């Protein structure tokens with residue numbers, strides 16, 4: 001069983017590559033988390049590679065990279081993997097292009113589904129792909145339900161019920177997917193963290209090996225188990241979602257801030 005050790009500074013442990021969550025670790029809404037930007041700048045200078053893994057599928061990897069550059073972190077689009085990326089990989093592994101997909105999510109996500117050769121449909125879908133969509137309403141839930149009852153696979157980009165935003169929280173994609181799962185009785189397939197594929201995709205892309213890396217995250221139920229399942233040392237950073245003392249998930253380390 002893992003015992004958790006509290007670190008005074010991340011410098012107390014040795015590692016040569018960094019995988020990191022975004023929301024609650026690097027920024028909260030549009031505001032940078034204090035200390036985070038400087039820390040990534042130092043890693044950049046000392047040649048420690050980093051790659052960001054986010055369950056947020058609202059934007060493309062290049063849009064997240066642009067946001068990070070705006071905060072002062074050197075980052076190309078190849079240094080960000082989103083749950084949308086792994087969900088689209090899954091879609092491609094299961095369905096040939098030409099199949100219909102009902103997408104609940106951002107226009108950016110819909111465009112990427114269409115670019116892969118799938119038809120964006122409301123009915124007779126092979127899959128219902130669900131991400132965070134702030135326009136989600138009863139009619140969309142009903143359309144998703146009809147497709148799932150007709151046999152469509154229910155796929156969620158990520159299981160998160162909640163996400164931190166500036167000044168509070170908002171319901172996340174998992175809450176939407178679960179509403180469809182509850183009404184249809186279907187068991188959704190979730191990509192993103194806590195599944196390890198998103199970390200494996202990041203390591204594969206950047207040449208980072210699990211034994212060299214740390215995983216920084218602010219969610220005990222997603223970031224930390226994703227790191228552990230991928231064989232990466234996991235560090236809970238207390239700058240985002242509050243630590244749930246009842247959780248049975250034990251990170252290797254806890255850190256107040258970067």
Ligand SMILES: [Mg+2]
Nearest residue numbers: 021023024218
């Ligand atoms: Mg987070």
